[in-house]
Amino acid sequence: xxAESIFEGVSYIDDALIERSGGVLKRRRFAAAVRTVxxxxxxxxxxxxxxxxxxxxxxxxxxxxxxxxxxxxxQLDGADYEFVKKGSEFLKEHGLSVPTEELKSAYxxxxxxxxxxxxxxxxxxxxxxxxxGCPNRDIIIGDRGGRRSYWAMMxxxxxxxxxSERLAHKGYYSAEDVHSLRVYGKxxxxxxxxxxxxxxxxxxxxxxxxxxDALIKGDGYDEANAQEVYTRHADSAVxxxxxxxxxxxxxxxxxxxxxxxxxxxxxxxxxTF
Amino acid sequence: MTxxxxxxxxxxxxxxxxxxxxxRYGGLxxxxxxxxxxxxxxxxxxxxxxxxxxWNAIPPECPQSLCAFIARITRNxxxxxxxxxxxxxxxxxxxxxxxxxxxxxxxxxxxxxxLIDGQHLGELISGFLNAQSEVNAAVFTERYFHCRPIAExxxxxxxxxxxxxxxxxxxxEKLRRELAEKGEFI
Numbered sequence: 340x341x342a343e344s345i346f347e348g349v350s351y352i353d354d355a356l357i358e359r360s361g362g363v364l365k366r367r368r369f370a371a372a373v374r375t376v377x378x379x380x381x382x383x384x385x386x387x388x389x390x391x392x393x394x395x396x397x398x399x400x401x402x403x404x405x406x407x408x409x410x411x412x413x414q415l416d417g418a419d420y421e422f423v424k425k426g427s428e429f430l431k432e433h434g435l436s437v438p439t440e441e442l443k444s445a446y447x448x449x450x451x452x453x454x455x456x457x458x459x460x461x462x463x464x465x466x467x468x469x470x471x472g473c474p475n476r477d478i479i480i481g482d483r484g485g486r487r488s489y490w491a492m493m494x495x496x497x498x499x500x501x502x503s504e505r506l507a508h509k510g511y512y513s514a515e516d517v518h519s520l521r522v523y524g525k526x527x528x529x530x531x532x533x534x535x536x537x538x539x540x541x542x543x544x545x546x547x548x549x550x551x552d553a554l555i556k557g558d559g560y561d562e563a564n565a566q567e568v569y570t571r572h573a574d575s576a577v578x579x580x581x582x583x584x585x586x587x588x589x590x591x592x593x594x595x596x597x598x599x600x601x602x603x604x605x606x607x608x609x610x611t612f
Numbered sequence: 613m614t615x616x617x618x619x620x621x622x623x624x625x626x627x628x629x630x631x632x633x634x635x636r637y638g639g640l641x642x643x644x645x646x647x648x649x650x651x652x653x654x655x656x657x658x659x660x661x662x663x664x665x666x667w668n669a670i671p672p673e674c675p676q677s678l679c680a681f682i683a684r685i686t687r688n689x690x691x692x693x694x695x696x697x698x699x700x701x702x703x704x705x706x707x708x709x710x711x712x713x714x715x716x717x718x719x720x721x722x723x724x725x726x727l728i729d730g731q732h733l734g735e736l737i738s739g740f741l742n743a744q745s746e747v748n749a750a751v752f753t754e755r756y757f758h759c760r761p762i763a764e765x766x767x768x769x770x771x772x773x774x775x776x777x778x779x780x781x782x783x784x785e786k787l788r789r790e791l792a793e794k795g796e797f798i
Binding site for chain 2: 340341342343344345346347348349350351352353354355356357358359360361363364365367
């Protein structure tokens, strides 16, 4: 089996795949455009109507100089709200500055949003927020990285399988899953360690007593081979779907592959219903 | 004219069938051939060869999907030409990039000598693609069947180029694992 034989093998894929591929992509583009327009309208309705059916905090990367574009999609009663902004612009538009240690909150797209943390959070506080500072949360996700070569690691422990296994089989988590979701923060320094964890994640093996299901973020600001490391991390972009019954559904789509080579802020998110 | 009507014309050995097939699917097939061969002139010749092959194939063949049938034959003709060109060491361009990308799907060096029938491999790849999300499968198909450049796929889907690259990277990695698993039993 060689690259050529695989290339040849692709010739024999199902007719349906060949026929529909172009149409699927066109529909995807159209749907995304419609969602953006519908999202703005629905957000206005929610903002003025006070129809808050749930409370959620969605994480976002931020930082004054961060070019990261968080893509945040909240889905409620069949309507989607999608925001595609630079982290810093996203916050400014909602009257927030780059987060400080002071808690900030806002209603965004019908969601009550709270931000914790601040740019370049010092040592120790990561664990504080991740492990001790936010008890009784359904989910807390933090991310950071950058100027001081820290890497934020997420270890998501779900009953019955890893994130990728769950995503592969179900495509979403049930409410029950979310309530039992535990998120660990793990801080490591330097590219070698990051690569070690990355490899463990790929192989599904444990490292330092943790089994990593997702590795989010790492910009390599002051790393010699930032592009290389960054690209590898991009592959770990995580899409998590939290499904709360038929009506309330929050989908959190989190891409790390958009580009980030400077300072990254740090935000912890909370999701409660 | 519908696919059924064109197939009927082929069955009746009416030369109008070729003109109608070209009218309906010429654009698609020309694009596939150009993407594989990188030359409009070669692509035109390839398309003519492909239509002639379709003429010879129907009947007895009676394809379920005329679109896929013609596209597949065109792609195979283009690949044959590409192989000849590579033998003469006249490679280069997008096909080389595609081959290099697909090289990542070869599970291990042990598999390099393993001979797998193209059709069987196609079935494995189909099974894999059908288990993926519709959008991801479409991105993969557009890239590796229709041989379209990443920038074009990004434009059509509304994804960023880096997103398309990332999807393809993940898909290749998954396919590699799938082939390693299922290829063992071949």
